[in-house]
Amino acid sequence: MKQITLGCLIALMMAAATAVKAQQTAGGAFTHNPDELPCLTQADYDYYNDVVTQNTALLEAQGLRAYQPGLSSEIIAFDWPVAQASGFEYNSTWAISNYVDHDDTTGALEDWNCGVRTYDTSSGYDHKGLDIYLWPFTWTQVDQEQTEVVAAASGQIVFKNDGAFDMNCDFNSQQWNAVYVEHSDGSMAWYGHMKNGSLTPKNVGDMVTAGEKLGIVASSGNSTGPHLHFEVYDVNGDLIDPYVGPCNPTTTTSWWANQKDYLNTGINAVLTHTDIPDFGSCPAIETTHIANSFQPGDTVWFFGYYRDQRSGTSALCEVITPSGAVFSSWTRDFANDYYSSWWGRSRVLSSEEGTWRFSVSYNGDTVTHEFDVAELSVDESSLLQLSAYPNPTTHSTQITTTLPIANYKIYDLTGKIIAQKTGINNIEATVDLSSVSPGMYFLHAKALDSDQSIGVKLLKE
Ligand SMILES: [Zn+2]
Numbered sequence: 001m002k003q004i005t006l007g008c009l010i011a012l013m014m015a016a017a018t019a020v021k022a023q024q025t026a027g028g029a030f031t032h033n034p035d036e037l038p039c040l041t042q043a044d045y046d047y048y049n050d051v052v053t054q055n056t057a058l059l060e061a062q063g064l065r066a067y068q069p070g071l072s073s074e075i076i077a078f079d080w081p082v083a084q085a086s087g088f089e090y091n092s093t094w095a096i097s098n099y100v101d102h103d104d105t106t107g108a109l110e111d112w113n114c115g116v117r118t119y120d121t122s123s124g125y126d127h128k129g130l131d132i133y134l135w136p137f138t139w140t141q142v143d144q145e146q147t148e149v150v151a152a153a154s155g156q157i158v159f160k161n162d163g164a165f166d167m168n169c170d171f172n173s174q175q176w177n178a179v180y181v182e183h184s185d186g187s188m189a190w191y192g193h194m195k196n197g198s199l200t201p202k203n204v205g206d207m208v209t210a211g212e213k214l215g216i217v218a219s220s221g222n223s224t225g226p227h228l229h230f231e232v233y234d235v236n237g238d239l240i241d242p243y244v245g246p247c248n249p250t251t252t253t254s255w256w257a258n259q260k261d262y263l264n265t266g267i268n269a270v271l272t273h274t275d276i277p278d279f280g281s282c283p284a285i286e287t288t289h290i291a292n293s294f295q296p297g298d299t300v301w302f303f304g305y306y307r308d309q310r311s312g313t314s315a316l317c318e319v320i321t322p323s324g325a326v327f328s329s330w331t332r333d334f335a336n337d338y339y340s341s342w343w344g345r346s347r348v349l350s351s352e353e354g355t356w357r358f359s360v361s362y363n364g365d366t367v368t369h370e371f372d373v374a375e376l377s378v379d380e381s382s383l384l385q386l387s388a389y390p391n392p393t394t395h396s397t398q399i400t401t402t403l404p405i406a407n408y409k410i411y412d413l414t415g416k417i418i419a420q421k422t423g424i425n426n427i428e429a430t431v432d433l434s435s436v437s438p439g440m441y442f443l444h445a446k447a448l449d450s451d452q453s454i455g456v457k458l459l460k461e
Contacts, residue, residue, distance in 0.1 A: 027343035072184035078152035087423020112248035129231035169282035176221025186235030303344030322354025392459035
């Protein structure tokens with residue numbers, strides 16, 4: 001009996017040791033649109049083409065249509081249609097899941113570079129646009145409005161739809177939140193799947209300039225996750241794939257000002273965490289466990305977030321102490337091709353206090369992330385506190401905090417978010433309550449460099 005007990009104990013100890021070891025590394029691939037559903041159905045195309053035709057005819061009749069045949073000799077050259085909003089610090093926030101499918105045969109695929117990064121469906125749909133999805137933490141990015149859809153070229157808005165639900169994970173018959181822009185040469189770009197309420201206040205007939213924010217990347221319409229669907233037509237209404245390449249019959253010159261490579265291998269983010277991120281399932285906002293402040297001896301999870309990871313390549317990861325010594329370094333060898341992936345491991349910090357660095361080098365790029373290590377003092381200077389003045393208010397109130405805050409959200413009594421602000425990075429912020437009805441609200445603010453958050457009641461008179 002004693003022996004069996006001892007045997008069990010050893011087995012338990014070994015199991016525990018294995019579990020600890022297994023938790024020291026983590027990661028995997030992230031796949032967008034695994035079900036490959038059509039971004040637009042034929043009914044959608046019929047509807048949108050009708051509305052665009054009506055809108056341009058109306059603008060024409062009113063003498064307001066910017067495009068006039070022969071008026072402009074401008075060559076349209078697209079800038080990249082997504083951009084990271086100010087106040088955020090990822091190296092990049094996007095990856096590509098699908099190009100245009102140039103093979104009309106159902107079940108056969110061909111993108112502009114003769115690859116198969118595209119899709120069709122058994123119903124006869126060939127993907128007609130460029131799908132740019134968010135990576136990493138796609139739903140957190142939507143929530144925080146981290147990635148903006150920006151006009152790839154200047155032009156006139158000829159279609160706009162807002163108000164559609166924006167957290168779709170599956171096929172549906174809903175409209176998408178979208179803006180269509182007609183350029184000076186009569187060509188047109190469609191920007192779809194955007195966040196409800198995030199669209200430019202401009203309307204049909206208004207002009208936008210290249211780089212101007214059109215909305216926020218999200219998942220409205222037929223969409224399995226947050227992404228921008230960017231689709232282009234020439235003046236004759238013929239589909240254009242803006243990439244020049246050996247298997248793209250729609251153009252002999254690139255429509256991009258600076259055409260990106262077929263593969264965009266690189267690092268999207270280098271982050272430190274208190275635990276392994278939990279990606280959850282669509283449309284849950286991820287539990288990122290991101291942290292930038294630690295105490296001596298803490299366990300830190302170091303993750304690199306990669307785009308277009310290629311088999312046979314490797315990334316060099318280094319943790320550097322405040323005095324410049326290499327505390328830990330490791331090489332991550334990649335055995336697979338992934339559109340997006342995340343890989344990392346944990347380390348127990350030493351007692352050295354100050355600003356540490358975690359850097360990842362991959363495919364010729366090095367991205368460095370700083371984090372602080374300090375003994376947590378228990379005096380009030382390390383606690384997040386908040387005051388609001390005036391409160392009650394008739395219009396706006398000024399909040400002041402003891403620590404810089406990253407964001408705040410305002411909830412009504414039902415728990416619905418009625419306003420929020422991200423990227424604050426300050427100890428002061430103005431809260432505008434002018435457009436909400438009188439009543440009681442709750443403001444919830446989150447510290448910039450720690451997990452602390454604080455709530456306060458706001459009264460609008
Ligand atoms: Zn698409």
